[in-house]
Amino acid sequence: MPNLALPPESTDELRLADWMELLAILSPDGNSSRGDLESALTTASVFDSQGPDALEEKVLNVFSELESRGFAAEDAYPFSIDGSVLSVKSRIERFVPYIFCLCLSYYRWSTKRNWEIALNPWLLFEELSSAAAAKFLGGDVYRFGTSRSSTESAFKTAVNELCLKLGEGGKFKKRPTLNRQDDKVDLVGWRDFPDKQTSKLLLFGQCAGGSIWTDKVSELQPDAFCNHWMDDPPLSPIIRSFYIPHRVQSTHWDFYARKSGILFDRCRIAYWTWDGDEAITLDSRFKEWYEFIMRVPTAQKKPRKSAKKKTIKKMVKKKLSTKAA
Known part of the structure; x- marks a missing residue:
């Protein structure tokens, strides 16, 4: 064993x-x-x-x-x-979505381990969740979460792109302060009618891959996001959704579903991304990450910088400060 x-x-x-x-x-x-x-x-x-x-x-x-x-x-x-x-x-390689979520949930992940492998499982999970939302809706999805940690210019561009693709929202509304981290929007999905008019299915989603996901189920406020960042908020009614790589106790399901909107757990995400979704099953990054975490389940000690490099840095810094004086 x-x-x-x-x-x-x-x-x-x-x-x-x-x-x-x-x-x-x-x-x-x-x-x-x-x-x-x-x-x-x-x-x-x-x-x-x-x-x-x-x-x-x-x-x-x-x-x-x-x-x-x-x-x-x-x-x-x-x-x-x-x-x-x-x-x-x-042919276990067919089941990449489920196994990736299983490993992310069981082994967990810390940003302190990012130096160990050049893959960010949080962003991979965001991609997987977006694929599940697109399949569920039978429509389009715009990944929004990655822009939250970027610059004001990138965030403005992302909002404008979303409004253009969505056909609603007008454009970015400038604010005196930019506090994107409180908005919690990771993805936006919609299903258009042939006429491309307003009044359609519109889904805002938040991804929570960590173990404290239960504290986040009520964070997403799409109406507040749209009213704050769009100069002409969408007319279409917005449905909230929440994505986790975990399983939920059956006795607790309704409690969390009421708080989160449409709840996508590991099995739902796997179901909607499994059948014929080669963009996920053939993407080597998912398999590369979960094979790594199964092989190296615990955090490794980060190697220290050599004393020689530190000495050289100090010498260069001292030389520059002497010249400036």
Whole structure:
């Protein structure tokens, strides 16, 4: 069995189901079983104080969650379940969207690790979410999130481009201060009628790939965004949407859905980006990132700059300051 430690939340059915899926991917025989889970939980003494019944109930709940994932993602689910065994389907490269989301959710990511690989999983997730929104709508999507961290000029250009493509919104409305980080708009999607007129399906979305996504479900305020940054806000009614690479407890789904609008979890994103979306499945960046994180699951120590380089920098700085004097 591969050396895959149980998640810290070792009683959380969602995290344990993730563990089972990753164990199957990493195993030479391409599967994981009920016995693997029971053995790992027993070795870690997770349920010792609660007795064998608690362990059995937890394992049954984990397999119920796995079956629920297969139902929700349909053919986009990379695994098959046969009794107490979870097996990876053939041609696993077809399931890039699901596996990418699984790894982003399970292993998590910190910007402190950006030096380790020249790929930003947050931006990749934004791309994946945009592809899911486009397929769901059967229309167009404009990726907006990347412009928030850019310059005022880039943000102005992005708003103007969005208004032009959307056919609504007028143009960018200049403000005394530019506080884009509070707007939380990552993508805008719409479905036009042949007449290209206003009054159409319009979707604003926010992506939350981190573990604290529950704190963000109510942040997106598309009407406020449009009123603030567009000189003629869209006439079309706006629907909010929220994208996460995680799974949501079934008992909590309605609670978060009420807060977020249309909720796209891992299975929904995988479902809408799996069938025939070669732009995602053939994009090597997604696979390159999740293969890296499975190979290097924990943060690496960043190498220090050599003392020689630091000395040279100090000498140059001293020389320049002497000349200036």
